[in-house]
Amino acid sequence: MKALPALACALLLSACGGKEKETEWGVYNEPVERTELPQSAGVRELTVNWNRDIGDSGEDGYAIIRPAIGNGGIFVANRAGDVLRLDPADGKVVWRRDLDHSIYTGVGLGEGLVFAGLDDGTLVALDAGSGEPQWESSIRRQISAIPVAGSGRVIVRTADGMVIGIDPSDGDQVWSVQRTVPGLSLHGDSKPLVSGDTVITGMANGRIMANAVVNGRDFWETDLSFVGGTNELEQLTDIDASPVLQGAGLYAATYQGDVVAVDIQTSSIRWRRAVSTRLPLEVDGDALFVTGALGDVVALATSDGEVLWETDIFRGRGMSNPVALAERVVVGDADGNLYLLAREDGSLLQTSRIDRGAVVSLIGLGDSLLAFTADGAVVMVGTDDN
Numbered sequence: 001m002k003a004l005p006a007l008a009c010a011l012l013l014s015a016c017g018g019k020e021k022e023t024e025w026g027v028y029n030e031p032v033e034r035t036e037l038p039q040s041a042g043v044r045e046l047t048v049n050w051n052r053d054i055g056d057s058g059e060d061g062y063a064i065i066r067p068a069i070g071n072g073g074i075f076v077a078n079r080a081g082d083v084l085r086l087d088p089a090d091g092k093v094v095w096r097r098d099l100d101h102s103i104y105t106g107v108g109l110g111e112g113l114v115f116a117g118l119d120d121g122t123l124v125a126l127d128a129g130s131g132e133p134q135w136e137s138s139i140r141r142q143i144s145a146i147p148v149a150g151s152g153r154v155i156v157r158t159a160d161g162m163v164i165g166i167d168p169s170d171g172d173q174v175w176s177v178q179r180t181v182p183g184l185s186l187h188g189d190s191k192p193l194v195s196g197d198t199v200i201t202g203m204a205n206g207r208i209m210a211n212a213v214v215n216g217r218d219f220w221e222t223d224l225s226f227v228g229g230t231n232e233l234e235q236l237t238d239i240d241a242s243p244v245l246q247g248a249g250l251y252a253a254t255y256q257g258d259v260v261a262v263d264i265q266t267s268s269i270r271w272r273r274a275v276s277t278r279l280p281l282e283v284d285g286d287a288l289f290v291t292g293a294l295g296d297v298v299a300l301a302t303s304d305g306e307v308l309w310e311t312d313i314f315r316g317r318g319m320s321n322p323v324a325l326a327e328r329v330v331v332g333d334a335d336g337n338l339y340l341l342a343r344e345d346g347s348l349l350q351t352s353r354i355d356r357g358a359v360v361s362l363i364g365l366g367d368s369l370l371a372f373t374a375d376g377a378v379v380m381v382g383t384d385d386n
Helices: 006-014
Strands: 022-024 027-029 046-053 068-070 073-077 082-086 093-098 103-110 113-118 122-127 133-138 148-150 153-157 162-166 173-178 193-195 198-202 207-212 218-223 244-246 249-253 259-263 269-273 282-284 287-291 297-301 307-311 323-325 328-332 337-342 348-353 359-365 368-373 377-383
Touching (some): 046 348, 073 103, 113 153, 122 153, 148 193, 162 198, 244 282, 287 323, 297 328, 323 359, 328 359
Parallel strands (some): 103 148
Antiparallel strands (some): 022 027, 046 377, 068 073, 073 082, 082 093, 103 113, 122 133, 153 162, 198 207, 207 218, 244 249, 249 259, 259 269, 282 287, 337 348, 359 368, 368 377
């Protein structure tokens, strides 16, 4: 069974090596002794521009809810069933729509629509401009990743290994492909990636596949896993980090496995580096930034995967995905802290508390970033060089 409640997932992972691993607010606390709050260099570059509370969005550690940015707005949901559009300038609510049902995955954005997956397996589409309902599609399966849309299709990934292409005009299901799901796997949230006429999806079996967006035709499939261990728990190799594309280079990662660079023209693996992660990757120019499974933050060269720098000062603090911010890198932790790192060597420059809830998502916006916490705080953070 693909999806597991937070407690079950925590118990599943705690068996690995006999180390305790808990899940809180959708963020995995690493199975290592927690470090003390690191001392920064005293730089004061990060400033909070605005903070909007939209309601708990990860209180059971189970739902997969993250903001989306596009169409001139910020779109976000809470667990109770509200989808909101916020003004990026000041965080004010432009519209709010109550779906009258608990939201399990959201929000997706594309084709002029906003998407949310409900607990009962229904996909709901709203107009991005007005918030008016457009259609509902009964998937009848647990939607296990935030939906994406582009090139005339809405792409949905389900817990039982199915990828579905949906017509954005009416919600009709046009095509589907399915892959075998291991008996045990993580509660993953790897979003499919739409690029041109291709949708690329990371699966729970450690394979990544490329299909035609319009009809689902298979283009290629590559196994990224490098299976070790002696039992199913130790052999978990889910692709939970959403694939990232830069030029002809595709970057993906497996849990308890590697960060891998794939040539999308040949589907061959260019390089692999032993870094385990389940969090989104960040590619910025010639560097790839990764938050490892123990809380380490690592910078890899996109050309060959060589380690540019690595810092272990955040181990056990429940770290978020990294984002590049000008000449800096920012990560968050389970206590609501943001950390500003130097891009060239990973040294800690600033620590800034933005909320009491865990930072579950960071999105870069040029010289600003959007932080999202499990308590439902949507925080716009800017930079002020001084």
